[in-house]
Amino acid sequence: MAKRRARRKLNRRRFFLLVICLAILCVGCVGCGLVYSSIRDVPKLSPSSLESAASTMVYDEDGKLITQIGIKNSVPIELKDVPDNVKNAFLAVEDPRFYQHHGVDLRGIARAAWSDISSGSIREGGSTITQQLVKVSFLSNERTFKRKIQELILALQVERQYTKDEILEMYLNNIYLGEGAYGIQAAAQTYFGKDIKHGLNLEEAALLGGLPQAPSAYSPYLDPQAALSRRNTVLDAMAKNNYISESEAEKAKAKELKIETKEPAExxxxxxxxxxxxxxxxxxxxxxxxxxxxxLRVYTSLDQNIQQIAEAAMSRNSNFPSSRTDANNVLQPQGAVVLLDPHTGQIKAMVGGREHTQMRQWNRVSQTTRQPGSAFKPIAAYGPAIEYEGMGPASVVDDIPVNYGSYEPRNVDGRYRGLITLRTALTHSVNVVAVKLLMDKVGISDAIKFASGLGIQLDPQKHGASMALGGLYNGVTPLQMASAYGAFANQGIYIEPTAIxxxxxxxxxxxxxxxxxxxQAMKATTAYLITDMLKSVxxxxxxxxxxxxxxxAGKTGTTDDGKDIWFVGYTPELVAAVWIGYDNPTAMPQAFGSTYPAGIWREIMSKALSNVTVKEFPRPTGLVTATVDGKSGLLPGPNTPGDSLVTDLFTEGTVPSESDNIHVFVEVCATSGQLPTERCPDRVxxxxxxxxxxVPSSVEDYNLRVPTQPCTVHEPGASASTSGGSKPLNPAIPGEVKSQPGKQNSQTARPDRGNN
Known part of the structure; x- marks a missing residue:
């Protein structure tokens, strides 16, 4: 028994040994195969590849060349003209042992690995300057073992064919340093507005030396704080490698980040x-x-004609409120406009500011989020009310004072119109109606759901009743607004915007x-009804x-004190969003979405479509026309006044089946219009x-409603004409409601001005 157990144990050891041997053999074979494949496919070393690059060509929607990006900003310079502090900055942070190794620095690889492990993050790379040169000259950016093996092979070949100074010169002329600048000469002109041979100070040299690792992440234009931190890291490395003293490093680190802001004309x-x-x-x-x-060859959706029209409109001072320059020498107020094809989502034109004077300037079309004001009403209130609640342009809401907790919406003009249709409310941008739609009909959840379908994500925990009026936590960009309105123009289909x-x-x-x-963000019928209402606007x-x-079709938007003013609108062919405001939100009391933004929109759209055949918005199936009472929203009843009738569009199945039941015939005092008493001589x-x-007497249709108070004109002692002593029509029951089908007194109240 003991012998059999020993034999089984021996067999297990042999099995494990065999598995290990097979694994080593497999790994070895794979490794050999990988090395062989890498050597077989290694690019041919050619001097021209170390010195050249190809520009990216950009084309418009018709395939016409717009411009080229890249190599045009590359200015070679000889190493003898490069100041020592510039060379040392790159050597200190990228390859301190450059003049000691032969293309591959094993000690540097080990040091970088130990630094990364001890710091718990990727802080250093093991690539030498020679490896970086061959990588940008011959290889792709993919991170694979094959590419790394090829990089090592090519680095060794380059070191055999070129001197160290030749390699360093090619590297300094070829390395990408951000903002389209290849090489230190182009970078010096871009960031500092000066030539290398005229000298860079220590902090400027350190800034350039810190860029190769991640040009965008350390761009002084895109992230000045990150650029400053990286510059100081380079200064520390220069001191550590004895290129400068500790005191020189500290003195340079105390300097502010100063860069060129004006973009060279060329x-x-x-x-x-x-x-x-x-x-x-x-x-x-x-x-x-x-x-x-x-x-690369990049084909875009740009329409150069529309782009030029938009740029001209945005550069015209008369299209903006009174302007001035701020502390950063930027013209204020600023503006943005973007135009899309609503049927494809393709961006036809984009202007992110009134002027473009700085490198990589802030694009207010896609990067600035601002409050949209009433331009958000179709998204937060009217759209979901039609889509989810079956309402329509002829649905009626009472525009009267209301509050939701401490929030009390008010109409901009201070008026309360009373019972009005949704079409009238949207046409005249009545705030109270929009808020009541959101809170009493739609609900926050459905409103956010509807906005999400239009590409606008909102947090329900951070939004309330003011959302109906564009009171958003983070705001929206002009590009988001144009894309959302594009769905109204595209029969309810939302398309993500694209320019490439x-x-x-x-x-x-x-x-x-x-x-x-x-x-499909909404039904086609919903989109058309919103469009038809926005046509009325x-x-x-x-x-x-x-x-x-x-x-x-379109909608204005004006926030409190005019800090943001908008016009977002569309035709069957194009949708455009225009925004104006200060970069640092500032009141513009005499500016409204109906003035400057609407004017810019009109100028751009009329010119852009000047040679385009006029078309109507396509009407989908599923819509019908019906006449209803404009005060109840129901079918006309026997007591409905003729001037209260409204004919409008309805989604099939939403035409009301009930008749008007709020119009009644009431006996009132002919003088006061209040409920009559036994003293009232004339009644109608x-x-x-x-x-x-x-409702309060401030509501405009107050006198169209049944009075609740008895006549105060004919109280005892009050002076009033008896009009010949006519007898009361119903002295026993003053003010009794009388339903009289088919009969209408000639003394009816004035029509509701909200329906005019």
Whole structure:
């Protein structure tokens, strides 16, 4: 028994030994295969590859070349003209043992690995300057063992063919340093407005030395604090490697970050905001080296004619409130405009500010989130009310004072119109109605759901009744607003905006082909009803300043004190959002969405569509026309006054089946209009509105409602004409409601001005 147990134990050891041997053999075979494959596919070393790069070509919607990005900002310089502090900055942080190793620094790799392990983060890389040179010259950015092996092989070859100074010179001329600048000469001109040979101070040299690791992350334009921190890290490395003293490093670290803000004329691209936008998208996906040096061919949705029209409108001072420059020498108030094709989501034009004078300037179209004001009403209130609650343009809401907790919405003009239709309320931008729709009909949850379908994500924990009026926690961008309104113009289909339609490599291989990302955000009937109501806004409401002589729909937006003013509108062909405001929100008391933004929108759209055939918005199936009472929203009843009738559109199945039941004939005092008493000499019967609640006398249709108080004119001692001593019509029951089908007294109250 003991012998058998020993034999089994011996067999187990042999089995494990065999497995280990097989594993080593497999790993060895795989490793050999990987090395063989890497050697077989290693790119051919050629001097021209170490010195050249290909620009990215950018084309418009018609395939016409707009510009090229990349190599045009590369200015070679000889090593003898490079100051020592510039060379030392790069050597200290990138490769301190450059002049000691032969292309691959094993000691440096071990040191970097130990530094990363001890710090718990990736702080240092093991690549030498020679390795970095061959990587940017011959290899892709993919992180694989094969590419790393090829990098080592090529680095050794380069070290055999070139001197150290030649390698360093090629590296300093080829390395990408951000903002489209390749090499230290172009970078010095970009960041400091000076040539290398004229000298850079120590802190400037350190700033350049810190950029190769991550040019965008350490860009002084995009993140000044990160750039400052990285610069100081380079200064510490220079002191550590004895290129400068500790005191020199501390003195330089105390200096402020000073960079050139004006973009050189030879560097300015046409349509800079649009080009900045697509460049950021490309870098995010393909990396800076590929974008600025890889020879990509990028096809965009840009319409150069519309872009030029938009830029001209945004550069005209008369299109803006009184302007001034701020402490940063930026013209204020600022503005932004973006135009999309609502049927494809393609961006046709984009202007992110009134001027573009700085490198990588802030793009207010896509980066600035602001309060949209009443331009948000179709998204938060009217859209979901129609989509989820079956309401329509002829539905009625009572515009009277209301509060929700401590929040009491008020209409901008101080008026309360009483019972009005949704079309009238939206046309004249009545705040109270929008809030009542949200809170009493739709609810916060459904409103946020509807906005989400239009590409606007809102946190239900941070939004309440003011959301109906555009009171948002984080605000929205003009691009978001244009995209959301695009769904109204596109029969309820929301399409994510895009500016890049296709990307190809230099050899023609397609890297990216744009496919519209879309979803049905609402029913086509809902979209059309909103569109038809927004047409009324432009025809005879707050948006008359945007009339362009062809079908157009849109909405104004003005926040408290005019800190943000908007006009977002569309035709069957284009949708555009215009925003104006100070970068640091500032009151503009005499500025409104109906003035400056609507005017800019009108100028751009009328010119952009000047040669386009006029079309109507396509009407979907599922809509019917019906006539209802404009005070109850129900079918006309026997007591409905003729001037209260409203004919409008309804989604099939939502036409009311009940008849008007709020108009009743009431006997009132002919003099006071109040309930008659036995002292009232003259009485008349009027068709009035009877509701189970009373309203303040400030409500405009107050006199159209059944009175609740007895006549105060004919009280004892009051002076009043008896009009010949006529007898009361019903002295026994003063003010009795009398339903008289088919009979209408000639003395009816004035029509509701809200329906005019």
């Amino acid at each position: 560097r300015q691209y046409p349509y800079p905001y649009f080009l900045d936008y697509i460049t950021d998208k490309l870098i995010e996906k393909y990396g800076e080296t590929e974008v600025f040096k890889g020879g 339609t296709r990307v190809e490599k230099a050899d023609g291989v397609i890297l990216e082909q744009s496919v519209p990302k879309q979803r 432009v025809q005879n409401g707050t948006g008359t300043g945007a009339q362009i002589g062809r079908p157009a 019967i009027k068709p009035l509105i009877k509701l189970p609640y009373s």
